[in-house]
Amino acid sequence: MKFLRIIPALAVILSFVWPAGVSGAAQKEEPGYVRELTEADSLAIAAADSIMNSISLDEVVVTAPLKEMEVRGDTTIFNADAYRLRDGAYLQELVRVIPGMEYDKASGRLTYYGTLLNEVMVNGEKFFGSDVVAALENLSVELISQLKVYDKASDQEEFTGVRTGGKNQVLDIQTKSAFDGMLMAGASVALGNENRYEGRLHGNSFRMGGDNFSFNADTGNSHILSGRRGNRQDSMHGSINKTFGKGIGVYLMGSYNHSINDDDRTSYRESYMLSGNRYSYNVGDDRWRRHGFSLNGTVNCKINDKTYLNLQGSVNNSDSRSSAGQRTAVFNTNPELDIGAPFDGPAYDAVPVADRVNDDRSSSVSKNRSRNYSASLGISRRLNDAGSTLSFSISAGCGRSRNEAFSLSEIRYYQLLTATGADSVLFRNQYNRTPGSSRQFSAGLSFSQTFGQKFSLNAGYSYVINRESSERSTYDLSPFMDALPDRADTVLPLGYLQGYVDSLSNHSFSHTIGHQISVSLNYGDDHWRVNGGISVTPERRTLDQKTGLISGDTVRSSVSFMPMLNFRLYRDKFSVDFDYSGSTDQPSLSSLMRMTDNSNPLYITHGNPSLKASYRQDFRLSARLHKFNLAADLSYSNVYDEQTQAVFYNPETGVSEVCPVNVNGNWSASANLWLSHSIKKFRLLSRIGGSYSHQVALLNEGQSVEPEKSLTLGRSCNSRIDVMYMAANITLIADFGWRFSNPVNRLRGSRSYMRDYDLGLNGNIRFLKRFDVGGRVRYTLRNSSIAASGNDEQTILDLNCSWSFLKNEAMKLAFEWNDILNRKKSISRGASPNGVCEYRSHIIGRYFLFTLSYDFRHTR
Template sequence: MRLRYAYVPVLLLVSFSAMTNVWASSFLSHNERDFRFAVSSDTVRGSRISKQDSIFKTLNLDEVVVTAAIKEVEMKGDTTVINANAFKTAEGAYLEELLKRVPGLEYEKQNKTMTYNGLPIHEINVNGESFFGGNSTLALENLPAKLVSKIKVYDKRSELEKITKVRKGGENYVLDLQTKREFNGTLITSAGIGRGNNDKKEAELISNLFRQTGDNISVIARSGNRYMTSRYPDNRQDNVAMNFAKKFSKRFTLYGNMMYNHYASGNESTLYSEQYLTTGNRYQNSASTSTNRNTMGNGTLGMRWSLDDKTYINVGGNFSKSKGDNTSDSQQSTTSAVPTATSATSSNTSEGDERINSINRKSDSKSDSHSFSLNADVTRVLNDKGTSISLTGSYSDSKSTNESHSLSETTYYQLESSLGGDSVLYRNQYQHSPSTNRAYSVGINLTQPLAENLHLQLGYRYAATRQMSDRSTYESEVYMDSLSNHTLSKTITHDLSLYLNYDGKRWEANAGVLMQPERRSLDQKTGLLHADTVRTSVNWNPQLNVSWHRGKTRFELNYDGSSRQPDLGSLMSLTDNSDPLHITHGNPSLKASYNQNFRLTGRNTRLGLSGDVNFSNTYNSQTQAVFYNLATGGTETYPVNVNGNWNMRASLRYQKRWKKRFNLSARTGASFAQSVALVNEGKSEEPDRSVTHNTSYNANLRLGYQPKWGGFDLQGDWRYRHATNQLRGTSNYTRSYNFSLNTYAELPLGFLVKSDVAYSFRNGTNIKKGEDDQVVWNLGASWRFLKKKQAELSLYWSDILSDKKNYYRNVTATGLTESRTSQIGSYFIISFKYRLNKQL
């Protein structure tokens, strides 16, 4: 029956209880989320529900269901709380599908980066504990979406910062997943296997156990090539990973993870580039075939231990080992006129004086590395006011060995050989490059409360680093002094820090400055040339963070500045000509650079608005002065300091939910950047100052509809980029449009159908017909059966139209580059999966 209590409309579902006088009540949202609690029958009998409901005097209620809309996004202090139940996903979906539906959350799968309202997300936690040491990909692709009840977004403090209540700068925004109560203490396991055409295959075993306290254990094992779309026939990725966190008591927690990964992939790709020069443009075509095989294993182990109410110990360590084996076969040609063929292997690419050089190269390389590190801190609270002293220490050691072998033939068409023909350079080169790196540090921090919400911290840290590397080069099995080098560097740093932290009801402020006197020494030998240098310097790192919040509104201002000394190798007057087309020199006159960043962010969760403004600039920025050799097509570079590099960007976001089923989110932004370089095209002795302006605009609109039986997500995206160069008087642009529709429908008898289609179109400078658009359509269907629907048979059909084009384009005022990787086209895979849940 329906009742109204205190003039707030709710739905009450009443049933009889024959076994007990204790009721279980459930608050249900529009998407059937439950909050259960026990209520005494005497309590409800004595409460006033309705004058007409005299039946309650003699009957006991068994269950009360309250239905009300839940808030999509809330802000609690500096933490944003996202209600995952407001974003419905298909049955069996993983965390990545859930996050795609959350306004403000953006995940770039290609480069594995994630942001929320423009803030970079560094790791994913579960119930407050780190999940696989910040490996977000493992969480996104393996955690079931149905486990998550809430997503918290906040700037996570280190354990030492939590104890001392002083923030030492730097940002570490995390997504903290809160698991649903009904799944806490339940071992959730799934196993599956699949096979398809084009030699597609997959196998998986995933098992998770989470508790509300933060205790968890997860095991993930995957093998296959389902989502690898290049034409290489031996594509394969094998992963085995385990993560755990265990609180043995209120005072002692142990956590850790181990991961193994074997990756084999290959690509057939082409690259086209244009380089704008005042003396005449340069054009380059290249084609390559590459294979990569990498094996990696790593692990971490740590503990948090509170000996008593005033003594805290944190200890952690990690190790890693990796091996790699890579091969490449490439052909490249450079011309002074637009090529008549797009293939670098074509003999008709250019004719006569238009040809500058061509390169045929085969190479293979092997790498082997291992490393480990330890860190610890101990804090003792000295009195009741909170005065504390902390000791910190760390040690790390790493070793690596790289071997490479290359066979190349370079033809210079503008240079005449002694025999009167084109000059040809043959190389059969082998390089052996071992390196070691060892570092340790010790430090002490004294924290003093000045008031209830005001803390001051003084710190000192001593750090030492030793790095050694060798490069032995052999030409046709003959050792080459001029192409080999030996480097030994040592650095000693003294960190002096002062931080002030205020944490009030509405205002929060963190200010600090880090001064780093350091002494660096370098001993380097290249061929018969030997150089050593010692340099002392002082680095500065001021920081300021001020935030204000009231109700649903929050504003935050950040400033971060840092000075950076030039690399010691860049200060040496030595020349590296191991690649004759890319010769590098040093510059002893380099100065330190100083970079500063300003950011202002604001958001109001009631209005659904958020935005940010960012500005960054660098004094004495280090760049490369480039000298072009017009005869060979090569370059010579040396590092220089320039001023004038700066950029700014702004963005505005809006999100709205209405009628419980519809979601609307919009985003728009703009950016402007000025970059300065020094170039010489052979017209003068000194390089010219080259200033490039890059302007970009973007807009995104997403509309979601979530009926009870499925979901629709329609999205449109527009991006525009324009670049101009003042020295060359050149300009170019790229404009792109993307439209996508993601849908799924849950049908009777356990059937589910889902589809996603994306259309993209682009135009701009030198974009050819046939390379300007694509339609990628994927389709999936599944059937869940058996008594508890724990078995699933599914079909996935990828790129039905075989229209996917893997293009990457970068346009600047100095030129453009565009690469393309061959794709496998349409394929399908049929999979079987079995799920088992067991309460522990």
């Protein structure tokens, strides 16, 4: 019977091999010959087609473009392979081309459509933690399959099924299955001119189930822009995440950092005053030495289906040494000195004495030691199958610090004359010792209840105790010196204890007891969610303080509020978010004491027993159209009874005396719009934003009873456009940025502006599968109305190339030439309710670097 089924198929084949009308030997067809199908042929084909339909194919391969982005509920997924990057690229380069994601290398902040990403995870498990920089700068794009952005609940919230906090946006890195369990390690060394060097050792291993470890060690200065040759940074970072059985998870992260950072800087400040603005120039020389280590660990244990335990601990130690020298001069009128070198040349000496207020020359040497320890334990127990959970938590922490500082200063007052008609001079040579300690303890109990699949509730209570003590002992070393030193010394003379200065010393002890009561409610389904709650904390604070010969104590009872509300609607095509948060800020106890701190003779502080608590609230509304990669947000913030400093300025000496007070009228609003679009190999990323602020400061000259309000209206705009071409062997990125700020001070009727433009082109090309050539050119123009600033423009040109060789291109030799035109500068400008300012620092310019690296991989 099976043989009979294939007869029709054989008939079709034979009808084409031996056509009808030919018998015996095959007939040779002439070129262009086409045989017409007969009725018998059609029946045979139909029979054969019915048979073919019943045949199963082993594999069907369908090729289609890989989607760049997918949205699944409240999770946004980016497929890494859809973004073509150069070989050897790191995560920070992938982040740059993802719509809405921005990485600020200077601050280490990673945001997604303006929302801060608090944590970096790997395969759904904690890995890099809050150390975003370690993930972005050490993780190779090659092993990344997807990037996920979502709102992550804590381990306890996942166990109870109840959200008790606000949003916690995280970046979750999904690794490729081909690298599952693979050990990836490598080393590199770099040398160049201008004393540039770098060394690096790294190793990573990730498993799809979440077990992973990472180690990175770096040393060198190739990324440090400061021009001092001795600057360097050494760091080690390691982390491990391991699951034992089905119920125990262990996470451990440790790091060590050592840095040397020497810098010289200059600055200019124009301060708003009632009778006329004041102008100051500053030159500083700072030297820092820091080293420290931190260790953080977490143990999660699911004892059984109803009991969950969480244990956490941390240790943070740091030591630092620093020395600084600076000179600051204040003027009644602007002498329009060179901001880069205000005290060099004859320009400063030519300033009339009548225009000068004071000249402060100082130097200092200090060392600081800090030790902090913390531990916490949390236990959750399901009480029944109806969704009731009871949780208990306890935590404790302590810290100690010690600071020692030698300072030397000489302040010349040009408008305050002595009896002989000479300028008054205040000279100080001091030693300060400032030990401090703190202790914290809290214990809490919370109850969670779920009602079906959509509604949940949590209520909790915590008892909190904080104790802090600090001591500042000041000693005058002038009587023990035979001659005036040029700079601050680090040697204590014999008998220095006799130089103790009561009026410049301070001893304080504070004790705070709080009762935190919180309630949160959650309601949501597959497309929307509402999360709201409030925390109320009644507390009692006491402070005992002794400043000089004056002792005082105060007791204050207060209540702090922290409400929170989040609404989110998410669909396949769009999503909408609304967030509200409020917080009470209690004034520090030291600011409530009616005492004076004149340790800085040019900046004297007073207390204010009438100071009230402030309340801040933030609103934010954001929306996204997923299909068009279009997003927008609006935000508004205001503060009731904001705590600020009323400034009482003495025009004769230039001394500012400040007192904390409450003001109203401070608010700000901002708006941002993001748009991205892709057409084959081209990609457009753009962002435009603006803000408006209303800020109030209090100024006074002449010690009158009521200081006057200084209102500053701030307006700013910023935009960014990136156009990218990304192909298999070539990448081109053109970008344009524009920033504009226009503060207006109503008190003085003054208007200022600051504008920055930058235009850049980055490119990289690979040929013969082993050679890479790239470069960057960037043009920047800065202009400002700040006096003596003028315009600044610079063109930065960088080139790089590399050659990969050995098996699997494991070895790479690279060369980079940075700032070929030697035009790089460091200039920043800003505005506040009190004035406008500009800062400059010296940075290294042109240099080149050779790098040799080797990558090793082993499948375990």
